[in-house]
Amino acid sequence: xxxxxxxxxxxxxxxxxxxxxxxxxxxxxxxxxxxxxxxxxxxxxxxxxxxxxxxxxxxxxxxxxxxxxxxxxxxxxxxxxxxxxxxxxxxxxxxxxxxxxxxxxxxxxxxxxxxxxxxxxxxxxxxxxxxxxxxxxxxxxxxxxxxxxxxxxxxxxxxxxxxxxxxxxxxxxxxxxxxxxxxxxxx
Numbered sequence: 001x002x003x004x005x006x007x008x009x010x011x012x013x014x015x016x017x018x019x020x021x022x023x024x025x026x027x028x029x030x031x032x033x034x035x036x037x038x039x040x041x042x043x044x045x046x047x048x049x050x051x052x053x054x055x056x057x058x059x060x061x062x063x064x065x066x067x068x069x070x071x072x073x074x075x076x077x078x079x080x081x082x083x084x085x086x087x088x089x090x091x092x093x094x095x096x097x098x099x100x101x102x103x104x105x106x107x108x109x110x111x112x113x114x115x116x117x118x119x120x121x122x123x124x125x126x127x128x129x130x131x132x133x134x135x136x137x138x139x140x141x142x143x144x145x146x147x148x149x150x151x152x153x154x155x156x157x158x159x160x161x162x163x164x165x166x167x168x169x170x171x172x173x174x175x176x177x178x179x180x181x182x183x184x185x186x187x
Contacts, residue, residue, distance in 0.1 A: 010066060011129070013074065013121045018114065019082060020121055022066075023059050023075035030084035031055035031075075039107040043143040062089075076105065076118050085109050088118050090126055090135070097133045099126050110145070116152055123153065127181045134181065138174040147175065155179040 013020035023031065032055035034040055041048045049055060062073040073089030086105035093099060101122070105115050126132045137155060139146045151157075155177035162173050 010072075011125065013125060015117050015121050017079055018118055018121075019077045019079060020074035020088070020118060021077055023062060023073070023084065023087065025056065025059060027075060027084045028052055028055045028059060031058055031087075034084075034086055034104060034106045037107050040104055043140045043146065044104060062087075065091075071099075073102075074118070074122060076114070078109075078114075086115070086118075088115070088122055090122070090130070090132075092130070092132075097131065099130065099132045099135050101135050101137050115149055119149070119153055123179070123184055127184055132181065135179045137177045137179075139177065140172050141175055147177075150177045150179075153179065154183050154185070156183070 010022040012022070029052065032049055032052050035044075035046060035049040035055060035058070038048045046058075062071075065071045065073065069092065071089060071091040073087050075084045076086040076088060077084050086103065086109070088101070088103035090099035090101055101119065103115055103119065123135060126135055135155075136158075137146075137150045138161065139150065141160065156179070158176040158178050160173055160175050
């Protein structure tokens with residue numbers, strides 16, 4: 001990677017409608033609201049939250065992941081109220097100069113172009129600042145909306161990985177998508 005992103009301060013990003021920022025303990029109720037919705041957790045490797053301390057744990061794990069250089073996860077906050085409505089980010093794979101993307105959004109904000117706006121901003125960060133050569137996304141086959149999202153952003157299917165994921169007590173087939181630096185067009 002061009003820059004050791006673990007040695008820099010947390011990079012806040014801004015788009016037309018969003019602030020992408022560090023999630024803090026003050027956001028715990030907003031994180032809980034997102035993950036307590038079974039529509040959001042349906043395709044996620046987390047169980048639906050029932051307690052606020054589960055949200056606090058996610059915030060702490062994501063902060064540790066950034067501090068250790070394993071990854072970065074931005075809270076997606078809407079303008080102008082700065083209220084957190086989801087998150088998106090990367091897990092870095094330094095050996096191959098790549099990243100895996102992950103994301104979730106409160107269901108009342110689905111189908112409004114919010115996640116594609118947020119992902120364009122972080123993809124630009126990953127390619128330009130992080131220096132990654134490619135970004136992958138692994139998506140459950142049933143998650144049609146997520147597949148459409150990454151295809152809209154020019155990710156290309158690399159095929160289905162049988163029983164690649166294991167959460168909620170069962171194996172899941174995942175479709176692997178890849179976006180090369182040379183295929184990405186910042187908007």
